[in-house]
Amino acid sequence: MAAVRKFPHSVADVRTSRILAACTVVVAVLAAACARESGSGGDSVALAIPFGDFVSREMLRLPAVSGPAPVVVLVGGSGPEDMNGDDASVGGASRGHVLADVAESRAGQGFAALRYNKHYVNGIDVDPRFAAELTMARLAEDAREAIRMARADSRIDARRIYLYGWSEGAAVAAAVAAGMPEVRGLVLHGVVGVPWREGLVAQWDRVVRPYLRQFAVDGSVGVDEVRRALRGDGGVVARELLGVLGDFDSDPAVLSPAFDLDGDGRIDLDSELLTAAAYFVDTQLAGGVFRLYGGPTALPDVTTSAAALCAVPVLIQHGENDGNVSIEAATRLDRALTAEGNGDHTLLTYPRSGHSLGKAIDLQHDPIGPIGPTPLADLGRWLRDHAK
Secondary structure, three states: OOOOOOOOOOOOOOOOOOOOOOHHHHHHHHHOOOEEEEEOOEEEEEEEEEEOOEEEEEEEEEOOOOOOEEEEEEEOOOOOEOOOOOEHHHOOOOOOOHHHHHHHHHHOOOOEEEEEOOOOEEOOEEOOHHHHOOOHHHHHHHHHHHHHHHHHOOOEEEEEEEEEEEOHHHHHHHHHHHHOOOEEEEEEEOOOOOOHHHHHHHHHHHHHHHHHHOOOEOOEEOHHHHHHHHOOOOOHHHHHHHHHHEEOOOOOOEEOOOOOOOOOOOEEOOOOHHHHHHHHHHHHHOOOOOHHHHOOOOOOOOOOOHHHHOOOOEEEEEEOOOOOOOHHHHHHHHHHHHHOOOOOEEEEEEOOEOOOOOEOOOHHHOOOOOOOHHHHHHHHHHHHHHOO
């Protein structure tokens, strides 16, 4: 689930990429890999895949096994995410390269992994259409196309296809798995198991307000306190959301009147912050940063659509210190799957772990760093058990 980042989805600073989308070229590239890297654990094959009006780069990680391999198709999270699971708008190195690590770990256990750049993301370039035209329905269709491509590859066992969705990608993967019986299992990492608005508003209450209390004077913050908080050691959600409280690059810096409701140059953490935050979220869902989750093409949270997953094996992995999505999202989905009669679902939670299932000391200090070894090992065991 998104917070607010400086990417084309939310600001006008857009780097335009030139996209060549000739289908005849793409088909040729699909038939013969445009690049290949070899290693002791098999091959990494760079491909391209047509997603309607956009050609995405992707990587097929193949294990060193004889015969077709089971495959995990990886669906990334919010923002302009690249195939590694990193934020392309800030150079592709800010989000722990979770998808790359998952893909590599699967190869060592006999699984292929297919990961791809998100629609309109081309390396560290982001097409301006990302902000204006992308929809969740389009993201779901991209995942379906990736599955179809995997099934058509002779190196892949078409009977053993698994979907892995992270954060926003968990909602996309769940929607796809519900309608594609060829998907043999679903892994939901940092799952959006609460309504989008609820989760986005909760970030302010769970993360931003407690973090700001460290810097507050008499229960409120002004420009100086917010600046100190921005220079502090807060996690990704804390830092990103603090940036919308005002213009701290101007001279003089000023608080936003949307948060300083009484105009006194301070934001009261109890009487102003959460009221203003809820209005901010509603405004952004209506056509701003969060329009993807508020428009007519938005996908529901996974708990809302749990009935459609009653026949799909599901693994839920969630960090207890996830600053983006509350652990309640995972437990709520787990209860819903039980209620809907899903007889094969597993919830695994991880203490001192954040949104990426990497180390996070608390909700306010979730860096979204590299995924830890225990979640990777648990994922491997679940996949092996379900691939038999």
